[in-house]
Amino acid sequence: MTRSYGAVRAADGLDLTIAAARDTDSGPCRPxxxxxxxxxxxxxxxxxxxxxxxxxxxxxxxxxxxxxxxxxxxxxxxxxxxxxxxxxxxxxxxxxxxxxxxxxxxxxxxxxxxxxxxxxxxxxxxxxxxxxxxxxxxxxxxxxxxxxxxxxxxxxxxxxxxxxxxxxxxxxxxxxxxxxxxxxxxxxxxxxxxxxxxxxxxLARSAVEKERLRFSRDLHDLLGHTLSVVVVKAEAVRRLAPRNLDGALAQAADIEAVGRQALTEIREAVTGYREGSLSTELDRARSVLEAAGIEPLVRQAGPPLPPQAGALLGWVVREGVTNTVRHSGATHCEISVHADEERVRLAITDDGRGPGGSGAGGTGLKGLTERLAAAGGTLHSGPDGRRGFRVTAELPVGTGDVAVGTGDVAGAEEAR
Structure with missing residues (x-):
């Protein structure tokens, strides 16, 4: 019942957003x-x-x-x-x-x-x-x-x-x-x-188009990641059910929590106030990697980051981990965050099979590259020199004027 109510609220928010876009696009009602x-x-x-x-x-x-x-x-x-x-x-x-x-x-x-x-x-x-x-x-x-x-x-x-x-x-x-x-x-x-x-x-048409693009990218990013997590945990439930009922129930509870969180994020995306968080995404990454049978190693050092910089790097973590789970076939994934007074460096490395035939830059990583560049940072992705794939992001710690809503980040349908 709670899920249905949340879905209805999200749909209502979507209707209001579309209606506002129509009003902005058409202008006042006059002959x-x-x-x-x-x-x-x-x-x-x-x-x-x-x-x-x-x-x-x-x-x-x-x-x-x-x-x-x-x-x-x-x-x-x-x-x-x-x-x-x-x-x-x-x-x-x-x-x-x-x-x-x-x-x-x-x-x-x-x-x-x-x-x-x-x-x-x-x-x-x-x-x-x-x-x-x-x-x-x-x-x-x-x-x-x-x-x-x-x-x-x-x-x-x-x-x-x-x-x-x-x-x-x-x-x-x-x-x-x-x-x-x-x-x-x-x-x-x-x-x-x-x-x-x-x-x-x-300008009105441009604003409407920008809002439509923001909303479509928000849903794409949110649902793409959430569905990947649901699939991974559902597979874990199927594997654990015959021999570890308590573990399977725990994974099922995680699926329910992920679904509830997805409804909340969709409502936030509709209203335009969705922001990520580095600490939250690191916790999610650890849970998702463990559920997928990938050994996680998360390291974080340095002073606390400003909310805007942390939120933007949180989307890099979400994108990189989603790609590791969906595409790499890795058994080990290391996430390291090193910050000082001026810059912060995030690296995500896995031991999977590396990029496919389409190259190392998919739509999600391309969008993140553009977003970090607008904030004065950089993002590089590709083979790590041995085996696997590496995503490295660097960002000025003083990043404070950059909106980090999902609408400014390209969708995460493919990263490689």
């Missing part, structure tokens, strides 16, 4: 169209109403106040068409970073100067529209845009004053500079907001 609209800011259609600034020139054409109404109408049509082209290409995701909007802006500039100088009066109001279109072009940003707007506003003010004898020159020049500056500032702000939102979403 997608609202999220896109908030991210993108003003669109290309927001700049079309500004063409109404040319109504004064249009009325001049309709009322025949221009010298050549047909030419003026053609100029007005050309300006509106190229203005729309500049704005729409600037908002086109495939064209906004190309030079096409810049080329269109050059054509619009030529048209603006031509119609302003050709017809004068209200036609100088097209300079602020030209500046507005300039603010939408992504190729004009920063110093380039500032220099362009200063030159354009100066030219607009000078030409207006030259045509009208002074009145309205400041207003046209100031309006030209202000319209382009405000447009570029607003669009740059929304571009920054969109980049920040994209980065936030990427």
């Amino acid at each position: 997608r169209w609202a999220e896109r609209k908030a991210d993108e800011g003003p669109g290309k259609y927001a700049f079309l109403p500004w063409l109404l600034m040319g109504m004064g020139a249009f009325s001049n054409v309709v009322e025949g106040k221009t010298g050549n109404p047909w030419l003026a109408g053609l100029g007005l049509l050309a300006f509106n068409s190229v203005y729309i082209t500049v704005v729409w290409t600037s908002f086109n995701p495939r064209l906004r970073h190309s030079r096409r909007p810049l080329y269109a802006l050059g054509v619009l500039t030529a048209i603006t100067f031509a119609i302003a100088l050709g017809f004068g009066g209200d036609w100088f109001l097209f300079f602020p529209l030209l500046s507005l279109a300039s603010g939408t072009v992504r190729a004009l940003r920063g110093k380039k845009l500032a220099a362009w707007l200063i030159a354009l506003s100066g030219a607009a003010g000078y030409l207006t004053g030259w045509d009208n004898g002074g009145p309205g020159a400041f207003g046209v020049g100031y309006g030209t500079f202000l319209s382009g500056t405000v447009t570029a500032t607003v669009l740059s702000l929304f571009d920054t907001i969109q980049e920040l939102n994209t980065t936030r979403q990427e």
Whole structure:
């Protein structure tokens, strides 16, 4: 009954973790169209109403106040068409970073100067529209845009004053500079907001993926080791039952204890607080090796280790002993820990048959190598020079800022 309750609690924790990951991945529940609209800011259609600034020139054409109404109408049509082209290409995701909007802006500039100088009066109001279109072009940003707007506003003010004898020159020049500056500032702000939102979403996806990887590795490490211990002790029960019932019952009790401990570790893995312990793993290693018929020899010398360093080395002990029991066929295994004020050295040596055909580095040892390297340590594995296999780990005693949860250690399915 206790086991079933623990399994249910672990499953409940898993459900909560997956639900939290989904919430983090999907973000707040709101309509997608609202999220896109908030991210993108003003669109290309927001700049079309500004063409109404040319109504004064249009009325001049309709009322025949221009010298050549047909030419003026053609100029007005050309300006509106190229203005729309500049704005729409600037908002086109495939064209906004190309030079096409810049080329269109050059054509619009030529048209603006031509119609302003050709017809004068209200036609100088097209300079602020030209500046507005300039603010939408992504190729004009920063110093380039500032220099362009200063030159354009100066030219607009000078030409207006030259045509009208002074009145309205400041207003046209100031309006030209202000319209382009405000447009570029607003669009740059929304571009920054969109980049920040994209980065936030990427970070959220990365965090979810990291948590999924942590959880899968935790279960892999925990269950791989625990099942190996259960198998070894179950074999011991089978061997001892016919001739030593008390010994078989003791091994069966160990299996029950291992199962209960596994449930606790799985719950800790679900919540992300699973940490190993060197002393605990050394005791487990001695028990597992004895149950597997392998003579253990554990030696430990030196001052006590910081919890983080001890926990990380505890995972090295777990991995090395699991490999010795599962793969080596050894009869003797020696575990030695030597620490001083600066570094600690852990060595696991067995007299088994050594690495198989796949080499000396499996997924578990590779993950531990990366983890120790991140903590400033090293891990080497391979034949010990005579017969068997050796795993050697060295770590600075001052390792204190490294998270040692199982999620940062690769799974222990294979080590050789």
